[in-house]
Amino acid sequence: MTSTTDLSIEQRRALLDAWVEKRRQIARLEAEASDILAERMRLCTAESDEHPYHRDAIHRSMVAEYAAAGRMSQGSVEYALTDAGFLADGHHPRVQEAFRAGAISAAHVREIVRAAGVVREAVNNRRTDPDVLPFYDSAAVIVAEHETPARTRAQMRELAAALADSTTVERHERAASERTVTVRSADDGLSVMTVVLPEYLATAIHDRLTRLARVVIAGRSGAEPRFETTDSRTIDQVRTDLLIDLLLASDPSAANGSGLDSIQARIQVTVAATTLAGIDDRPAHLDGHGPLHPDVARDLAGRNGGWSRLFLDPSGLVAETDAYTPTESMRRFLRARDQHCRFPGCRMPVHRCQIDHTFDHAKGGRTEIHNLGHLCATHHVLKHPDVGDDHRWTAHQLPDGTIDWRSPLGRTYRDSPPRRVMFV
Template sequence: MAQRTDFDLDLEERRRLLDGWVATRRQIAALEAESYALLVERIAVHDSDVSDSPHHREAIYRSMVAEYSAAGRISKGSVEYAFTDARTVARSLPATHAAFAAGAISARHVHEIVRASEVVDDAIRDGRVDADTMALYDTAVLVVAEQDTAPRTKAHAGQVAAALAGETVVEQHRRAAAERCVTVRSVGDGLAALTAILPEWVAVAISDRLAQMARHIARTRDEREPVLAPICDPEGSLHLGDLSPEDPRYESYFEAAAIAADGTHVSDPLAGLIDPMADPASPDIEHLPGDARTFDQIRADVLADLLLAADPSEANGTGLENISARIQVTVAARTLAGEDCRPAELDGHGPLDPDVARGLAGRRSGWARLFLDAQGLVRETDSYSPTEQMRRFLRARDQHCRFPGCRMPVHRCEIDHNHDHARGGRTRLDNLSHFCTTHHSLKHPDIDERHRWTARQTSDGSLTWTSPLGRDYIDPPRRRVMFV
């Protein structure tokens, strides 16, 4: 029998801690479900109070929310959301309720599932779909919720709700667009939160353009020393750089700080035709400090520059005018041609108004036609080639980093050979996938094997990540076929 090493014991301890943490998280979720059950009971008391005093409905509700907010030291809005989630799950989403009670999903998952269910609920109340449509939604969302993060559940739930409710989501988006606004809220210490409520595709594009511009500034800020322009530069002035050392006027510059173009000595520097500030070594010139801003600070400054001056400040970065925002949209050919009005998809986020998708398609080139198999998985694109077309295929398939739960969009990721190219891995679609910088580095060969992850891809495009503890975590590819 092989003797157990210190490394084996260390791995066992790490696994014990991980298993304990996962088990505790499940217990927390189960306890959250119990707290929701108590909220449902409280709602019943509230309804009874309202039936006895219908004219005081608002006061009864406000009093209930205020009491729970004070007792739990939770904001009013969070308490209201909790009551809404508890009531909806208990009354309309039995499968979600059971998964929550078992600790299989968290309260954050429940919140996202409930929010998306409102689209289906509206369609049922308006008579556009049958009442049993909610049961289909309840079952479908758990396919992802029990295996993935709450943000991915949100995107999946939105797609399921849109498909089941038909065109309701399009109408909802158009109504919501009328509510776009900009607000300012003080957050203290001389700061304020500027909030813009915009169509999602616009907000995503703005965020992407800000990120691109900030990266450009951060990448090039060490290539220059920013300086302020000279205070004055009279027309026809002659600068030191215009003279050779042999020119008799060259020495006069240092004697008087200014000379006329014909070599005449000028005692008043402001009347001179050579500007002393043209010399970078002049003590009179003002040098700006080096750019030491963080990435988030640069993004905030660029946003302010764009809104206030319509152009990023040249003091800390130029060459940004050609940067365009990027978003990725999936739309069926029939919808693009105007033959139906099914929602398109803003990849990684959710449904998109088909009119917006058609407008984007009319203004941009580079759209790729996707060929799907029976399960809805992307297999190839048109005009396939081993280079750029492979990248287009991978962008369409992956949408975001393929580490489980990560939603970093593909244009901010790197394409990785899952089986290292240096070790014989081939440049094939079933060996390539997008990883963000953080997760890509996890499998880098320079990392000690005790901390290194591995990733392998199966024929269906699923990625299996194996942790240093030997645990497998699977990230399946996004599916395109939804419920009809």
């Protein structure tokens, strides 16, 4: 007689097997998508060779099209195109075979292809034998079939360095050029800031923050009895608060030049007047990111006088702003309305964008609110008149600020202005 426990185990096994098989099917589909991207890359190369002057615009237009159609970031599309190109060029036949069979995922492929860069470079520069690349390829498949992408990355980087006869010093010097700072939302009013920097510097920074935090915490017990302390922060919280203070409040060093003295952090916050007055506690909005605690918004308002009042229509759209001169009024209105680049999916903040005439000024486009919008440098050039008709994007702005983008393939992608619905 089959027990309930036996049935439960069999059901769980079946679900696991079904999930694993679906993952293999997804990997096979990802491989098919990679083949499609490789074919598109070949077409792009041919078009670029025919029109070398517009090579960059042709590539940007292609990336923008796929990013908009797939609702993906342009960085993700760039990576996918690069991976597809390396596979299609025959650099990694064993990896491509395993990918098409669903044995490894697109994430594995990305780590393998990236780590192999030093091997391909060594082969191209004749610093190592061409036979090492097939050996790397075979080893990569064996590792990837048994490990996660992260573990595959670590192992293949070590193997690639050994095969390319690359010393630790050379690898670290090369890696130093990849230092970067990125920010992504973690919801609930928090963000994750990732800093990629040399390991010894990261360790030193963490050590100093830890020692500073310990001094702060030790100071609690040394407080005089008549003073009550309410500081109950953990060491991680103190470390974080100290880091914020050091980055936002410290003066730039002489080594960085006096030109940094006037640079300040900038954010855009939308908050109801009733919230600022303490009448209610509705969340404010950190434009481009999400809700902001009302106490934080009130604190910011009390520290900074550079606020612009916004007036919203019943749908939550910015209708107008107060202003001193017409030109500045338009700029303030557009900053409040757009928040970021107006190409679909792009989140480049407005202070790093240009104000563009949706309908070209040279062709009679008027300098008015309903014909203006912020575009980053990357997307601005997509509609530039110098770009050929086969690769140029066009845009049409509707009365409510919505912009319809028409791609070179005739597809339309819509970008609507952000709405602040929490105040409606």
